Amino acid sequence: MAPITRxxxxxxxxxKTQKKLANDSTDLLIGLNFQLFLKDFAKRAEEISDKTGSSEVQPYHFKQAAEETLKRYRG
Known part of the structure; x- marks a missing residue:
């Protein structure tokens, strides 16, 4: 997977926001936060699949992980 460029x-x-960004590192912080979210999301889905005894991560594992991860990131 290719890295996401600035x-x-x-x-x-x-x-998505129709807002102007300052010329500082705001976009980099948003990008890093997004990558951290994806990492946590995938890790949580893997943990759920391990709990259920599945050898593969299935779509319903991602659905369960999405609920938990989004709650944590929304505040």
Whole structure:
């Protein structure tokens, strides 16, 4: 999987929020936070699959992990 570039992050933020970004490292912080979220999300899905005794992570593991991970990141 190719890394997400800074320009890609800036384009997504501009298209989704309609707000201008400062010329500081705001976009990098958002990108790093997103990567941390994905890492936690995948890790939680793997933990759930281990609990159920499954040898593979199934789509319903991701659904359960999404509920828990989104609650934690929303506050």
């Amino acid at each position: 320009s890609q992050i800036r384009k997504v933020i501009k298209s």
